[in-house]
Every structure is written in structure tokens, then in C-alpha cells.
Amino acid sequence: MRIFDPHIHMTSRTTDDYAAMAAAGVKAVVEPAFWLGQPRTGPGSFADYFDSLVGWEPYRAAQFGIAHHATIALNPKEANDPRCRAVLDLVPRYLAKDGVVAVGEIGYDSMTPEEDEAFTRQLAMAVEFGLPALVHTPHRDKARGTARSLDVVRESGIAPERVVIDHLNEVTVKQVKDAGCWAGFSIYPDTKMSPPRMVEILKDYGPERVLVNSAADWGKSDPLLTVRTAEAMREAGFTDDDVDLVLWRNPVAFYGQSGRLNLEDRQSAEGTFEGSSILRGGS
Amino acid sequence: MTGINDNEAVDDLWDALDGTPGRPWLDDAVASVRKEPASIARHFPAAGRHTGRETLPAEPGWTADQAARAVLLDALLATPGGPDQVAELYRYGDSREKLAMLTAFSILPEAPDEQVVPILRDALRTNDTRLVAAALGPVADRLDDDAWRQGVLKCVFMGVPLAGIHGLHDRGDDGLALMLAGLAEERAAAGRDFPEDAAALLTDLRRDDRAGTGQERDAAPRPGDAG
Structure with missing residues (x-):
């Protein structure tokens, strides 16, 4: 079984997680830029974070044989802080990078005018740079937030098949599928979505244009819930090919639209196991 | 087209890239940098996507993207104010861009020490073995x-x-x-x-x-x- 986790915040995870993921079949990840729990207060802090997503983290992942790509954006939550607005001027510089396969996470947190502006501007950047977009949906007021996100996506002129609307559930999936966007699901231990619920949604809507991720970060989360979902799919009667479609070929197809997904050479490009500063203890 | 800093090593890289698929892109990118030096921020990260990342048969010590980046850096250094942009180019580089710059400095003596030495020190502070090793190439003559x-x-x-x-x-x-x-x-x-x-x-x-x-x-x- 090969697994591509299309949304996971590895910066917050340990080398134990990388080792467990690699052992379980995770061979590729995309790490979207988001917030870090502690709100940031200026663009410099974001620049260092973005550097890590195109520098240190792919290197770290490569030590475990995992290909790492990133998405870059000013996230909706921090878009509300005027001290962080200048991040929008930094984002294009990073969208030019080889390892960046989408603009994201953009979208809504509290649906403020500031979030509107950041969302719209960054969707325009996705069009300009020829990149797909990863849209986060709010945890509160989710159904209306999802509908409004789809409106903004429509107005932006980006092709719907170049957009994934993420963190969906039973209530919000239909409108996203109807709009022609990709449907993203974050499988969490207790909250957003569970493997058994995911399997039911796959039965109802089919395995096409669906991305299943762990969205594991610094909160209570589990980087192996993609694997648990694959197992639950098989127990429910899905074929190995269905599992491969959802957990490998779909994310490859979605992020492949960037023209920058590099799963063959990524590891050698980022260094090998030999001489690794991580496996040997670092300095 | 040749390098404009009378740099034979850069001329050799130009020659080695001659006839490669990315060469027309590189010609345009260099012309763009000469006209508007700040445009290197866009061209430099894109090099590998246009030239590929294979080793150049005529210059086995260089991959196509690293050679193209060395040529772009040479063009930047020849522009008014260009040398002052080197630090920022490195600061916003991804790992492969940084690696290319560390390698290129070895053949670009016109890159001023006040730009290059802090970059070498930055590379030596990282835990990325590629960057540490590259900072100890021929360019390390500039280190104390x-x-x-x-x-x-x-x-x-x-x-x-x-x-x-x-x-x-x-x-x-x-x-x-x-x-x-x-x-x-x-x-x-x-x-x-x-x-x-x-x-x-x-x-x-x-x-x-x-x-x-x-x-x-x-x-x-x-x-x-x-x-």
C-alpha cells in the first residue's frame, strides 16, 4: 500500500512520526502553510516558516524516504492581524519555488472583510502562477463558510478542478462535489472526520475527486489516520484499486496540476540517508 | 552569448548549456536580469523547471540548473547595484538555490566578500549536509x-x-x-x-x-x- 498524505503539518511532528509513517507506507506528503498555534506578529516570522517548508522540512522528510512538497499562503486566521498583512507581498516569492505545488491554506476562519481580501488576492496569485489552490473551510459556521468559499472561487475565475475545498463533512460535501471542486477530508481522532464516517461518504459519493488527509499538526491528531482510513475502506469492501485511487493517485492528480510534483527525484534531490544529520543526531 | 564579466568559467557553462532545451529560456532570463536586476527573484527559482536537473556532459561538476543559476548570478553581479542583491537572493532561496549559489561563488570572484562571507557562515550554521559541504568548496578560501x-x-x-x-x-x-x-x-x-x-x-x-x-x-x- 502506498499513501500520499495531501495535508499534514510535519513541522509540528517528530522524527518518530516520520519513521512510523514511512513504515506504514506513507511515501509522499504535502505540507500546507498554516498557523502555528501561537499567533505570529510580523512577516519575518512567516518568511522563516516558509523557508522551512521549502528548505529544512523536505530535507528532514527525505531522510525517511518521504517526498515533501508544500503549499504557501497567508492563512485566514492570521490574515486578520494588520501586522501580518505584508505577508501577502512575500507569498509570490515563495510561489516561484520548485517544491511549492499549490497556494494554501487560504479561505475563511471568521469570514471577515480582511479574510475576504486575503482569499481573493491569493486566488488571483494561484491563477497568475498556474498553481492549484487549497481552501480551508471554517470550523465554526462551516456550511455557510463553505458556500461562501465556493462563491469566491467561482468569482476568481480559477478552474474548479484546480481547487480543493478541505475539512469537509457529511453536511458540506455535496455542495463542493456539485461545484466541480475536489473534496478534502481531514481524519481526526475525535473531531473533524473519522475513518468509519469517511468510508460512508466514499460509499455515497464515490472515490473520485476526493482527497483524504490526516491534517496532523501540533494539536491532538494522528499522522497514521490516512492508513487507518485505507484499512477501513478495505474492510468495507472497497478494492485495492479504490484505496490506491483515494490515497495515492488522487493527490498525485490534484497536485500534479502544478507541473512541479516530483516524486521520483525528490529524495535524491534532498539528500540521502547516508550522512544525514538527523539520523545521526545532529549538531 | 557569453558572460559579460570576462569570466572564462562562466563562458564554459554557457557553452555547456548550448543546445540544451532550457537554453532559450536562459537567454531570455539573462536579458531580463540585465534590464531589470530585481527580476532575478522570479527567474532564479524557476531554473530547474526549464533546464532540468541533469548533470551536464561537458561540465560533469555541474547540473543544468546549477549552471544556469551560476550564469544568472554572473549576470546579476554585472548590473549596477546587482552585487547588493546577492544576500537577499540567498536569503529567499530554497535549498537547491542556496546550494547553486554556494557552488557558483567558487567561479565568481567578482561576488564581493561582504556579501559572500556572511552567506558562507549562514550555510555552515545549518544542519543541511549539502549546504555545509558546499560552503567548504573552493569558495571557503574566503573564510577565516x-x-x-x-x-x-x-x-x-x-x-x-x-x-x-x-x-x-x-x-x-x-x-x-x-x-x-x-x-x-x-x-x-x-x-x-x-x-x-x-x-x-x-x-x-x-x-x-x-x-x-x-x-x-x-x-x-x-x-x-x-x-
Whole structure:
């Protein structure tokens, strides 16, 4: 079984997680830029974070044989802080990078005018740079937030098949599928979505244009819930090919639209196991 | 088209890229940088997507994207104010861009020390073995001895092969021998291996020392003593 986790915040995870993921079949990840729990207060802090997503983290992942790509954006939550607005001027510089396969996470947190502006501007950047977009949906007021996100996506002129609307559930999936966007699901231990619920949604809507991720970060989360979902799919009667479609070929197809997904050479490009500063203890 | 800094090494890279699929893109990108130096922020990261990342048959020490980036950096350095943009280009580079710059500096003497040396120090502070090793290529001639010795010791510590370090045996001195011996002693005490190439270097430095004064190095602990 090969697994591509299309949304996971590895910066917050340990080398134990990388080792467990690699052992379980995770061979590729995309790490979207988001917030870090502690709100940031200026663009410099974001620049260092973005550097890590195109520098240190792919290197770290490569030590475990995992290909790492990133998405870059000013996230909706921090878009509300005027001290962080200048991040929008930094984002294009990073969208030019080889390892960046989408603009994201953009979208809504509290649906403020500031979030509107950041969302719209960054969707325009996705069009300009020829990149797909990863849209986060709010945890509160989710159904209306999802509908409004789809409106903004429509107005932006980006092709719907170049957009994934993420963190969906039973209530919000239909409108996203109807709009022609990709449907993203974050499988969490207790909250957003569970493997058994995911399997039911796959039965109802089919395995096409669906991305299943762990969205594991610094909160209570589990980087192996993609694997648990694959197992639950098989127990429910899905074929190995269905599992491969959802957990490998779909994310490859979605992020492949960037023209920058590099799963063959990524590891050698980022260094090998030999001489690794991580496996040997670092300095 | 040739480099405009009368730089033969850069001219060789131009020639090696001649006829490659990315060459027309590179011609346009260089013209763009000459006209508007700040445009390098967009062209530099895109190089690999246009030129590919294969080793150049005519220049086996260079991949196509690294060679293209060296050519772009050469063009930037020839523009008014261009040298002042080098630090920012490195600061916003991804790992492969940084690696390309560290490699290119070795053939770009026109890159000013006040830009290059802080970049080398930045690379030596990272834990990315590729960047640390690249900072110890021929460009390391610009580093002071203290920084250079620490860089070499860090390579031993991280398990980076020492063969790639420029001028290792010529520049190695008493101070480096002392530091190597200290690390060897710690490794021996911990029951861990000390890399063979580092042990051989230490032996060499001590052999050189027997021909010299030897005061400092005789005080150093020897790896064999502990094991």
C-alpha cells in the first residue's frame, strides 16, 4: 500500500512520526502553510516558516524516504492581524519555488472583510502562477463558510478542478462535489472526520475527486489516520484499486496540476540517508 | 552569448548549456536580469523547471540548473547595484538555490566578500549536509581559519565525507588537529566510530607536525589512547 498524505503539518511532528509513517507506507506528503498555534506578529516570522517548508522540512522528510512538497499562503486566521498583512507581498516569492505545488491554506476562519481580501488576492496569485489552490473551510459556521468559499472561487475565475475545498463533512460535501471542486477530508481522532464516517461518504459519493488527509499538526491528531482510513475502506469492501485511487493517485492528480510534483527525484534531490544529520543526531 | 564579466568559467557553462532545451529560456532570463536586476527573484527559482536537473556532459561538476543559476548570478553581479542583491537572493532561496549559489561563488570572484562571507557562515550554521559541504568548496578560501576549522569539524561530526573539502590537507593545521583529536576521544569514550577519513586526516596532520615544531599538537589527546 502506498499513501500520499495531501495535508499534514510535519513541522509540528517528530522524527518518530516520520519513521512510523514511512513504515506504514506513507511515501509522499504535502505540507500546507498554516498557523502555528501561537499567533505570529510580523512577516519575518512567516518568511522563516516558509523557508522551512521549502528548505529544512523536505530535507528532514527525505531522510525517511518521504517526498515533501508544500503549499504557501497567508492563512485566514492570521490574515486578520494588520501586522501580518505584508505577508501577502512575500507569498509570490515563495510561489516561484520548485517544491511549492499549490497556494494554501487560504479561505475563511471568521469570514471577515480582511479574510475576504486575503482569499481573493491569493486566488488571483494561484491563477497568475498556474498553481492549484487549497481552501480551508471554517470550523465554526462551516456550511455557510463553505458556500461562501465556493462563491469566491467561482468569482476568481480559477478552474474548479484546480481547487480543493478541505475539512469537509457529511453536511458540506455535496455542495463542493456539485461545484466541480475536489473534496478534502481531514481524519481526526475525535473531531473533524473519522475513518468509519469517511468510508460512508466514499460509499455515497464515490472515490473520485476526493482527497483524504490526516491534517496532523501540533494539536491532538494522528499522522497514521490516512492508513487507518485505507484499512477501513478495505474492510468495507472497497478494492485495492479504490484505496490506491483515494490515497495515492488522487493527490498525485490534484497536485500534479502544478507541473512541479516530483516524486521520483525528490529524495535524491534532498539528500540521502547516508550522512544525514538527523539520523545521526545532529549538531 | 557569453558572460559579460570576462569570466572564462562562466563562458564554459554557457557553452555547456548550448543546445540544451532550457537554453532559450536562459537567454531570455539573462536579458531580463540585465534590464531589470530585481527580476532575478522570479527567474532564479524557476531554473530547474526549464533546464532540468541533469548533470551536464561537458561540465560533469555541474547540473543544468546549477549552471544556469551560476550564469544568472554572473549576470546579476554585472548590473549596477546587482552585487547588493546577492544576500537577499540567498536569503529567499530554497535549498537547491542556496546550494547553486554556494557552488557558483567558487567561479565568481567578482561576488564581493561582504556579501559572500556572511552567506558562507549562514550555510555552515545549518544542519543541511549539502549546504555545509558546499560552503567548504573552493569558495571557503574566503573564510577565516576559525570558521573554516569549525566547518571541517562539523563535517566530521555530521558524517559528511571529507574528500569534497577544498584544500583540506594544505589548510589543515595544529588547531584542526587539536579539535579532531578531541572529537575522536569523545567518540572513543562513547564506544562510537570515528570516521576513517577523519582519522586519516588526523594522522596526516600529526605526521606533518613531526616535521614542524609540534608544541601545540603534542598536547592533544590521541584517539588510540582512549580505545
